[in-house]
Amino acid sequence: MSRSSTGKVRGTGRTTLEEVAAHAGVSTMTASRALSQPQLVSDATRTKVELAVVELGYVPNRAARALASAQSRVIVALVPSLSNVVFTAVLDGIHDAIEHGQYQLLIGNTRYSDAEEEKLLRTYLQSNPDGILLSGLTHSEQVERMLAGSRMPVVSMMDLADDPTELSVGFSQHDAGHAITRHLLDRGYRRIVFVGAQLDERTLRRADGYRQAMQAAGLADPRLEIMVPAPSTIALGAELMREALETLPDCDAVFFCNDDLAHGAIYYCQRHDIRVPQDVAIAGFNDLPASAWMVPSLTTIDTPRYRIGYEAASLLLDVIGGREPRERRIDLGFTLREREST
C-alpha cells in the first residue's frame, strides 16, 4: 500500500482496486478479473469482490485501465455542426447505440472546416480511440493520412462510399436529389431552380442529382442554379426565394437543398401573397418536423439521420469487437414526401 502516514502523495485519493482486493481477501488480479471477466472466477470470489466494491464505493479508474490494456473504449464522432438538427439527430442515434459504461463518446464540431476536422482529430487521437465516426466521404489529405497511420476503424456517415469494403452508413445524396427533381418534372414543372447553400459535399451531390435529372429531361440550364456558401437559415431561404423570383421570373419550381431554406421560402411567399404551388412550387430536403405541418405542407425528402447515427455506431462497435458485419456499406435509403407545396 503506497500510503504514507499523511495520506497519498499523488493520485486521486479514490479507492483502488488494490484496496478492494485486500478487503475481499483476494489478489488484485483476481479482483480485476472478477469485475471485467466474471466468468473466469468462482462464484464465491465474485461475490466477495462485488461486496467489497459496494462497501468501499469503488469506482474504476478508466485512465489506468486504458493504459494497461491499450484499449481506450473511447469512440470519436466528428460532425460539421451542432446547430443543424440533422447532425444532432445523428449524434442522438450514436449516443443511443453506444453501450454506456463500456464505451465513451467524444464529440467534435468541425464547423464544416477541413482544418478544424484535422485539429480535432489530432487532439482526439491522444485518447487512442478504438474507432472513429466521420461525417462525409471527403477529407483533407492530412486527415486521410492520420487515419491510415492509426489503423483504427473509421465509419463514414451520411453518404455511401464508392468502395463497398469501406465502412459507410447513409444513403445516396445524389439519388435523393435526383428523385425529388424527377418528382417535380413528373408534376409538370419545367423551369426548376436549384438553390444550394453551405455547399458542403452533400449539397453538391444533391445538386448533381438535380442536374442529371434536368439534363435527362433536356431542361438543364446553368442559370437555374443558385449557389451560395453561406450557412442555411430560414432568413437566407426567404432572401434566396426573393432572389429567385426576381432574377428568374419564369421559374415554376424551386428545389432547396434543405428544409431550413425551404421553410424560409414558404414563409416569404405567405407574407407576399405568392401562392404555393400555384405561382411557384417549393421542395426541400430532410423532412424536418415542421415540414408536414406548415401551410402549405412541404414536399421534401425524409432522411434517416437518427438511424444513420445509430447504425453507424453499431457497425463501428461490431468491427471493434471483431464481429464481421453483414455489410460494410449500409444503405438506409430515403423517402420522398409528396405534399401540398408541389
Add this chain to the structure above:
Amino acid sequence: MSRSSTGKVRGTGRTTLEEVAAHAGVSTMTASRALSQPQLVSDATRTKVELAVVELGYVPNRAARALASAQSRVIVALVPSLSNVVFTAVLDGIHDAIEHGQYQLLIGNTRYSDAEEEKLLRTYLQSNPDGILLSGLTHSEQVERMLAGSRMPVVSMMDLADDPTELSVGFSQHDAGHAITRHLLDRGYRRIVFVGAQLDERTLRRADGYRQAMQAAGLADPRLEIMVPAPSTIALGAELMREALETLPDCDAVFFCNDDLAHGAIYYCQRHDIRVPQDVAIAGFNDLPASAWMVPSLTTIDTPRYRIGYEAASLLLDVIGGREPRERRIDLGFTLREREST
C-alpha cells in the same frame, strides 16, 4: 526500452515520450517538461524536443498523462435531450468554450430521467472528470451524494441557484414565465391558458410565473392549466390547441411552455381558419428561428441558450483552474419578443 526482438508485447505500439527524449538526446522528464511547461526549459532543449516530436510523429497518450497527473482534463456535460434544439445549442456553446487540446468533453443524454442521469454520472465518474455541467437544479438524492462525495466542481445550467455560492448559469425561468403572462395581461387578454408539456423543472417554474401573474391580476383559474407529461412536439402543440379551444371556448390567449408547441398551435389555426391573435392569441417560449418568420410571427421569450453553455463551461474552467470567478451565479437574462401572434 521494453521491446523484444519481435516488437512490443503490450501497449499501443505508438511512439512514446521516452523515444522522443532519446531522439532529442535528453531525459524523459525534460522532454515531458518541454511539452507541457516549455517555460521551464532552455530554448535549445525545447527546439530539440519539438523537432523530435515532429520527426517521430509523436502523439501523447492521454491515459498515461491522466494516470500520472491525477488530472483527466475531462469535463462532463449532462443534458436531458439531444433532439431539443435548446440543449443542442447549449452543447454548441460548451463545445466552443472548451479549450480543445486541453480539455475533452464527455456528453450524456439523460432523457429527462433521474435514473438515467445517475447511471451516466456513475459511468463518467470513472473518467475522473475535472468538472461537471448539469442541466437544472434538482437532481436525485443519489446524484447529489455522488457529486458531494467526488468534491469536483459542478455548474448548474438553465436556471439560477437560490444559493449564490453555488455555481449556476442561466436565467429565472419563473420570471420569464411571469413576464410573458404579464405581457398578455397588458394586451388585455383575460382568459389566458397555460399549456405545459414534458413537465420538467423548467416548465414547472414557467408555470409558477404564469400562475403568480394571473393571481396578482385576480384572474387565476386552475382549469386554465393544461399539463401533459408527453414530450413537446409540433404535433402535440396542434393537438393541445384543439383541446384548449374545445374545452375552454372562452379562452382568449394561450401561453405554450415552448415554441415547438406554439408552432404546432399556429399551424393548426392556419389550417382551421382561426385568426391569430384576433380569435385567440398565442405565445411561446425560446424564440426558435422559425418564430420570427412564420405567419403570424410568434410572441415568445428569447433565451440565451448558446451563451448559457458557453458561460457555464467558461465558469467551470475558471474554477478548475483556480481562478476565482467574478460571480458564481451568472444571470444571462431573457428578452420578451412581442410579435404578431399576440
Add this chain to the structure above:
DNA sequence: CTGAAAGCGCTTACAG
C-alpha cells in the same frame, strides 16, 4: 535548467 527514479491504478501472459 536538467535528471534518476518512483509512482499513478490498472491488466495480462505465464505458471501452477
Add this chain to the structure above:
DNA sequence: CTGAAAGCGCTTACAG
C-alpha cells in the same frame, strides 16, 4: 480457478 510481477506511458517532488 488463482497469483506474483512486470509493464502500460506518462508526471513530479526532490536534488543538484
